[in-house]
Amino acid sequence: xxxxxxxxxxxxxxxxxxxxxxxxxxxxxxxxxxxxxxxxxxxxxxxxxxxxxxxxxxxxxxxxxxxxxxxxxxxxxxxxxxxxxxxxxxxxxxxxxxxxxxxxxxxxxxxxxxxxxxxxxxxxxxxxxxxxxxxxxxxxxxxxxxxxxxxxxxxxxxxxxxxxxxxxxxxxxxxxxxxxxxxxxxxxxxxxxxxxxxxx
Numbered sequence: 154x155x156x157x158x159x160x161x162x163x164x165x166x167x168x169x170x171x172x173x174x175x176x177x178x179x180x181x182x183x184x185x186x187x188x189x190x191x192x193x194x195x196x197x198x199x200x201x202x203x204x205x206x207x208x209x210x211x212x213x214x215x216x217x218x219x220x221x222x223x224x225x226x227x228x229x230x231x232x233x234x235x236x237x238x239x240x241x242x243x244x245x246x247x248x249x250x251x252x253x254x255x256x257x258x259x260x261x262x263x264x265x266x267x268x269x270x271x272x273x274x275x276x277x278x279x280x281x282x283x284x285x286x287x288x289x290x291x292x293x294x295x296x297x298x299x300x301x302x303x304x305x306x307x308x309x310x311x312x313x314x315x316x317x318x319x320x321x322x323x324x325x326x327x328x329x330x331x332x333x334x335x336x337x338x339x340x341x342x343x344x345x346x347x348x349x350x351x352x353x
């Protein structure tokens with residue numbers, strides 16, 4: 154299995170965390186370091202985007218497509234609950250997080266001045282308002298790590314990049330981050346560039 158990736162790509166980090174959590178051996182191909190890899194990627198993926206996963210005779214791209222495939226292709230440990238109601242809740246949580254938080258974070262990277270400060274404040278308040286949800290179970294809405302945690306943890310890791318410093322009102326989220334960030338799989342998923350975001 155090969156994963157075409159970029160050193161400091163949020164979506165790539167999500168897939169690397171998922172693969173590490175599954176204990177899957179894979180070869181990382183960093184398209185930023187090798188021109189030949191970028192050319193290969195353009196042949197494999199019409200969008201030439203990362204992450205792109207090559208598993209035997211299938212090529213997949215799009216973070217959520219890759220995540221669903223990996224969880225189904227390698228079912229142990231399962232990263233989605235068995236029952237459809239719990240699966241639906243986690244998928245809805247993932248949709249809302251993507252729409253409300255991930256898109257807002259992407260926008261922050263394009264702003265400056267007062268617009269930037271307003272966007273940061275809005276995102277910080279939105280995250281803090283969800284603090285109670287992170288106190289319900291060990292991980293988000295479930296006692297076992299799931300796909301939504303694999304998507305969310307790399308985003309939380311990058312909060313300093315977005316200029317987001319959570320207040321003391323987000324104690325459950327702080328504990329959640331500590332739990333996920335201390336997992337061996339998460340530590341192994343970090344590139345040197347990502348490690349430097351919090352360990353400089």
